[in-house]
Amino acid sequence: MEGFSFSTDLRVRFSETDAQGIANNATYLDWFEVARVSYLRQFPGGYRGLIEQGVEALTLETYVRYLLPCVFDDQLRIHVRATDMRGARFRFEYVVERINEPPGAVADGWTAHACVDAKTLRPTRMPAWLADGIAAVERGASPPS
Secondary structure (H helix, E strand, O other), X not given: OOOOOEEEXXXXXXXXXXXXXXXXXXXXXXXHHHHHHHHHOOOOOHHHHHHHOOEEEEEEEEEEEEOOOOEXXXXXXXXXXXXXXXXXXXXXXXXXXXXXXXXXXXEEEEEEEEEEEOOOOOEOOOOHHHHHHHHHHHOOOOOOO
């Protein structure tokens, strides 16, 4: 997917579908989280490593646009990228793509986040090491260790 340097794959589980056999609309936010946590695994210690270094990333807002339905056992690829890093705030953008038949984008969206101190939950600027690492990943390089 053009403009995205990271993705993770999953399958639609039966428990994620509704009575009509279509993936429940709330499930997409779970899939966004799966992709976001996988993205952060590129950094030392992953998301848990951020917390251990004193930083949390709270979710402030979410948005999902549903393009096509997906059903049980569909194979999905969730593309994710980090954008709009300003001070404490940043955003992840997503495209959910079906990779089995028929292929194509089934949803897109974003989540807005803010860095906070892991103990006090007070806003704090994104640490330079994290901002530099995200910039490297977005350029297609590995984050510094």
